[in-house]
Amino acid sequence: MNEADQAKSLLRGARGNGRFEDLAGRDVPIHLAHPFETMDLAGYHAVLDDLGRAFPDLERRVTIEISGRDGQGQLWVGQGGYWCGLFAVPFLDIPPTRRMAVMRFHDFFRVEHGAVVEMQSLWDLPELMMQAGVWPLSPSLGREFHVPGPATQDGLRVSGDGAEALGVVDDMLAGLGNDPAGTPRATMARFWHEHMSWYGPSGIGTARGIDGFRKHHQAPFLGGMPDRSARMDEGHLFAEGGYVGFTAWPGMDVTLTGGTWLGLPGAGQRLEMRSLDFWRVEAGKIAENWVLVDLLHVYHQLGVDVLARMRELVN
Numbered sequence: 001m002n003e004a005d006q007a008k009s010l011l012r013g014a015r016g017n018g019r020f021e022d023l024a025g026r027d028v029p030i031h032l033a034h035p036f037e038t039m040d041l042a043g044y045h046a047v048l049d050d051l052g053r054a055f056p057d058l059e060r061r062v063t064i065e066i067s068g069r070d071g072q073g074q075l076w077v078g079q080g081g082y083w084c085g086l087f088a089v090p091f092l093d094i095p096p097t098r099r100m101a102v103m104r105f106h107d108f109f110r111v112e113h114g115a116v117v118e119m120q121s122l123w124d125l126p127e128l129m130m131q132a133g134v135w136p137l138s139p140s141l142g143r144e145f146h147v148p149g150p151a152t153q154d155g156l157r158v159s160g161d162g163a164e165a166l167g168v169v170d171d172m173l174a175g176l177g178n179d180p181a182g183t184p185r186a187t188m189a190r191f192w193h194e195h196m197s198w199y200g201p202s203g204i205g206t207a208r209g210i211d212g213f214r215k216h217h218q219a220p221f222l223g224g225m226p227d228r229s230a231r232m233d234e235g236h237l238f239a240e241g242g243y244v245g246f247t248a249w250p251g252m253d254v255t256l257t258g259g260t261w262l263g264l265p266g267a268g269q270r271l272e273m274r275s276l277d278f279w280r281v282e283a284g285k286i287a288e289n290w291v292l293v294d295l296l297h298v299y300h301q302l303g304v305d306v307l308a309r310m311r312e313l314v315n
Contacts, residue, residue: 004067004240005159007077007111015062015079018048018107024116031120031249033274034297035092035307044119054096055085060105063149064278064290066158066245067111068238076238077109078245080278080290081149083123087132092125092307095132095314102146103128104201106276106292108236108247120247122276122292127202129310135203136309137299138263141216142198142205150280150288151197155243162239165281169244172286173232185210193285203262203295223259224266228252244279251275256302262295264302271301 014020021041030044031037039047052058064080087101104124109116129135130144149155172191188210198207200217207213222228235248250272258266274294279286299306 003075004069006114007067007075007109008065010111010114011077011079011109011116014060014107014109015065016060017058018060019045020109020116021045023114024119028116029118031118033122033125033294034300051083051091054087054089054091055083055101056088057085059084062156064155064158064243066162066238066240066243066278068162068240068245070236070238072236074236075111076236076245076247077111078238078247078276078278079105079107079109080155081105082147087128091128093311093314094125094128095134097132101128101131104147104292106247106278106290108245108276110236120249120276122201122274122294124202124292126295126306130202134310134313136306136313137203137304140203140205141220142200142207142212144202144205147199147206147290152280152282158241158243160241162241162244164284165242165244165279166237166239168281168284168286169239169246169279170237173230185214188214191286193282193287196286197288199288199290201291201293201295204293220259220261224256224261224264225254225259225271226257228254242281244277244281246275246277249274262298269302271298273298 024041026041028041030039036047060083062079062081067077069075082102082104084102087097089096104127107121110118192210195209198213204217207216230252231248235246235251237246252273254271256266256269274297276292278290280288296306
């Protein structure tokens with residue numbers, strides 16, 4: 001068993017309930033989505049306890065699991081999937097549906113000497129609000145639905161050298177990452193499959209195909225924040241087989257200067273963004289991209305308390 005497989009095997013128990021108390025020290029930094037923010041292991045498990053009370057039959061279903069070393073030589077394990085179960089009692093004051101509910105997650109673990117030394121995690125809380133009928137902000141431009149795992153159904157059987165897939169994603173990020181005018185379609189077609197699926201967070205939604213991606217995410221995003229700058233030097237890009245993962249906390253700096261991204265008027269606000277990604281590369285092009293963005297953190301920086309606004313809908 002190679003080092004990457006050993007790291008995945010180490011965290012296999014976390015697939016079921018998200019806990020890894022035997023694999024980390026009490027002071028390991030755990031970075032969670034807003035409103036939780038950074039905490040220690042005990043704090044993280046307290047959040048899981050709250051989630052477990054809301055979902056008495058809580059399951060953590062992993063659909064993608066990869067591991068590998070980043071450019072700095074650090075070993076990472078990325079797991080993507082969704083929490084699910086009967087949503088029976090409120091969670092963060094989100095009213096229960098008393099039916100099956102799901103909430104996507106992306107969890108990235110940094111591993112050293114057989115122990116977790118850092119975790120970065122995003123939960124799609126807007127997805128849970130939408131299922132409860134209390135999403136209080138602008139509607140998504142993309143499609144809102146239960147985001148699937150890989151079309152190839154191999155997300156838990158990933159193995160092999162990820163150098164080729166990493167090269168595709170790295171070239172894509174280098175070629176498209178700093179084009180303030182919007183990337184020409186022909187340029188995108190060099191890296192993305194014509195019928196790509198881009199699975200964005202709830203509040204943005206899913207886009208299908210290059211044209212759908214440009215219309216339902218890229219154009220509004222670039223129109224509102226043409227100066228966006230990714231923190232690639234601080235991020236962690238790694239690959240295994242045909243899959244690539246990226247994590248950073250945060251991963252991007254932007255200035256909201258124009259347009260109407262998420263229905264927000266630009267007034268020159270400087271923001272940072274947390275985004276955790278998985279890509280699946282097929283035949284030299286990106287076929288699928290799972291993206292979670294900490295939208296509640298974005299709104300928080302703009303002075304909008306999404307949970308407080310949601311409570312006004314409930315009460």
